[in-house]
Amino acid sequence: MKLLFIVLIIVTNICVAQSELEYNLDSVVVSTNRVPLNFSEFGRTIILLSQRDIELLPSTNVYDLLDQISGVDIKQRGPEGVQADVSIRGGNFEQTLILIDGVKLIDPQTGHHNMNLPVALSQIERVEILKGQGTKSYGANAFSGAINLITKKSGNDKIGFELSGGENNFYTLGLNSSLNIGNTFHNFSFSKSKSDGYRLNTGFENYLLSVDNSFKFSNIVLNTIYGFSDKDFGANSFYSIRFPNQAEKTKTHFASVTSDINFNSFIVKPKIRWRTNSDEFVLNKFNPSFYKNNHETTVYGGELEISTNLIGGTTSFGTDYDFDKIQSSNLGNHKRTKLSFFIEQNSNLTNNFKIGIGGFLYKYTNTNWNFWPGIDIAYNLIDKIKIFANYGKAFRIPSYTELYYSDPANLGNKNLLPEESSNYELGINYFSKSLLLHFSYFRKEGKNLIDYVYDNSDSIWKAQNFTKINTNGLEVSIDFLMGNFLGFLEKTKIDYTYLKSDKIDLGELSKYTLDFLNHDLTISIFHKLPFEVEQSWSLNYEDRIILDNHFTIDTKITKKINNILFFVNVSNVLNKSYQEIPGIPLPGRWIIGGIKFNIL
Numbered sequence: 286m287k288l289l290f291i292v293l294i295i296v297t298n299i300c301v302a303q304s305e306l307e308y309n310l311d312s313v314v315v316s317t318n319r320v321p322l323n324f325s326e327f328g329r330t331i332i333l334l335s336q337r338d339i340e341l342l343p344s345t346n347v348y349d350l351l352d353q354i355s356g357v358d359i360k361q362r363g364p365e366g367v368q369a370d371v372s373i374r375g376g377n378f379e380q381t382l383i384l385i386d387g388v389k390l391i392d393p394q395t396g397h398h399n400m401n402l403p404v405a406l407s408q409i410e411r412v413e414i415l416k417g418q419g420t421k422s423y424g425a426n427a428f429s430g431a432i433n434l435i436t437k438k439s440g441n442d443k444i445g446f447e448l449s450g451g452e453n454n455f456y457t458l459g460l461n462s463s464l465n466i467g468n469t470f471h472n473f474s475f476s477k478s479k480s481d482g483y484r485l486n487t488g489f490e491n492y493l494l495s496v497d498n499s500f501k502f503s504n505i506v507l508n509t510i511y512g513f514s515d516k517d518f519g520a521n522s523f524y525s526i527r528f529p530n531q532a533e534k535t536k537t538h539f540a541s542v543t544s545d546i547n548f549n550s551f552i553v554k555p556k557i558r559w560r561t562n563s564d565e566f567v568l569n570k571f572n573p574s575f576y577k578n579n580h581e582t583t584v585y586g587g588e589l590e591i592s593t594n595l596i597g598g599t600t601s602f603g604t605d606y607d608f609d610k611i612q613s614s615n616l617g618n619h620k621r622t623k624l625s626f627f628i629e630q631n632s633n634l635t636n637n638f639k640i641g642i643g644g645f646l647y648k649y650t651n652t653n654w655n656f657w658p659g660i661d662i663a664y665n666l667i668d669k670i671k672i673f674a675n676y677g678k679a680f681r682i683p684s685y686t687e688l689y690y691s692d693p694a695n696l697g698n699k700n701l702l703p704e705e706s707s708n709y710e711l712g713i714n715y716f717s718k719s720l721l722l723h724f725s726y727f728r729k730e731g732k733n734l735i736d737y738v739y740d741n742s743d744s745i746w747k748a749q750n751f752t753k754i755n756t757n758g759l760e761v762s763i764d765f766l767m768g769n770f771l772g773f774l775e776k777t778k779i780d781y782t783y784l785k786s787d788k789i790d791l792g793e794l795s796k797y798t799l800d801f802l803n804h805d806l807t808i809s810i811f812h813k814l815p816f817e818v819e820q821s822w823s824l825n826y827e828d829r830i831i832l833d834n835h836f837t838i839d840t841k842i843t844k845k846i847n848n849i850l851f852f853v854n855v856s857n858v859l860n861k862s863y864q865e866i867p868g869i870p871l872p873g874r875w876i877i878g879g880i881k882f883n884i885l
Contacts, residue, residue, distance in 0.1 A: 376429025403512025421659030449879025
């Protein structure tokens with residue numbers, strides 16, 4: 286009855302508001318591959334979140350935004366992105382590559398820090414999500430997928446402020462600005478968010494700073510980014526339910542310089558990147574000396590990519606160098622270098638038949654060279670209908686935690702091998718101005734997968750390459766601009782993902798291997814209320830292998846008056862009790878309201 290009541294509220298509050306929106310996918314260029322393509326030409330499963338989606342979806346941060354996507358599993362240990370693990374298509378938190386404007390963000394200590402994102406939601410223009418391996422384009426760690434956050438490179442001059450507050454003594458203070466000077470664009474953002482927490486020792490205080498610059502010359506585009514994230518939070522039961530007074534502080538710096546240089550028939554794309562992350566963890570914040578870890582990682586690297594038109598299409602090739610190191614009170618001091626070469630060719634064999642083929646040649650410290658190929662095929666059967674297929678090999682190198690960590694309950698393994706997988710996908714898409722339909726079947730055959738195996742003799746979890754897993758899945762998506770037909774709904778989107786994994790080596794108890802969503806259903810609804818008020822809903826059903834299933838509803842209401850935007854965001858409307866990580870209950874209903882306004 287409660288669910289029926291909520292649905293009735295949604296329906297009865299909707300008023301007539303004719304939509305002028307339409308899909309025009311031939312004009313949407315996706316940069317997730319080495320060779321940018323129109324969205325409708327891809328032989329892969331790509332999810333796009335536009336600026337409009339970002340504005341309307343019921344979320345106040347990047348983490349909750351991504352959690353609205355079926356097949357993208359965001360497992361949070363606390364609200365507002367205090368710590369979040371992201372996985373795609375049944376992978377784990379180490380197997381998804383995060384990028385900002387195509388620049389890789391990899392934390393060599395642990396994937397738990399990959400989502401320490403030094404970029405504000407207000408600075409993101411769109412999000413591109415590649416489902417399935419991305420190794421032929423990006424190499425290591427794009428094992429199950431990749432998420433590319435595209436920042437704004439243009440906009441009107443403005444100075445904007447955000448003030449919000451809510452339950453659990455939560456508040457956010459934000460400042461953002463954008464400025465055009467000649468052929469340059471500058472974007473700045475600063476925010477502070479704080480809360481006392483929703484249960485014992487879950488309070489947090491977060492700071493975020495980011496500065497983007499874009500310079501356009503006759504044949505050169507130069508972009509720079511600097512971002513800083515500072516998080517201080519209570520970590521109740523984050524790593525062990527026996528210690529409710531855990532606490533953690535992380536600080537992340539990220540900087541990159543990228544350029545597109547047009548040189549005759551060639552496009553040259555150099556990239557330089559740098560990232561540091563410090564992590565201070567105590568098992569008991571009231572007695573820090575009882576058990577304390579300090580870790581600091583540094584990553585820097587460069588990439589050179591060259592593209593030109595060859596063989597009836599576009600050829601892209603180049604090289605990538607990476608260096609990372611860690612200084613740690615627990616893991617010790619270690620460093621490694623990584624060198625790779627890549628090539629990718631996208632060709633139109635006919636007007637309706639497109640093929641992309643490529644590979645990644647890779648080596649890191651004390652290992653041999655290995656080549657990781659991939660191929661994507663797309664064929665337009667008839668107008669608006671496309672079938673596609675792809676195959677690719679993928680790999681992931683071990684993190685420093687998996688290699689060297691040691692405590693009374695967990696033990697790393699310095700002899701770990703890289704994870705490997707073979708990936709297959711077959712799908713069909715239908716595109717029209719008001720309707721997108723997607724169906725795909727995919728299979729991942731993994732070997733040498735890394736997990737922690739329980740050793741009864743020592744009563745300890747040990748990192749091992751022990752698991753082979755075959756994962757099969759289905760994805761169905763319906764995206765409908767309903768205003769063109771019914772007049773009272775702007776947009777409705779239904780996404781469903783089904784996963785089934787067969788762990789071949791079942792002889793031992795493992796920690797993370799089968800921790801994935803068996804069923805993941807998301808329904809998103811966008812509509813208008815009277816007085817030009819806009820509302821969005823996200824209805825999500827999750828059935829996780831190792832936890833009870835749960836159904837949650839989030840909603841967001843916005844009203845704009847001149848340069849002032851009023852909003853109310855309600856997460857977990859039904860006040861459900863649920864967990865995404867065993868032993869860590871997530872917040873019940875949480876209401877946050879605020880305003881955003883510009884003075885220019």
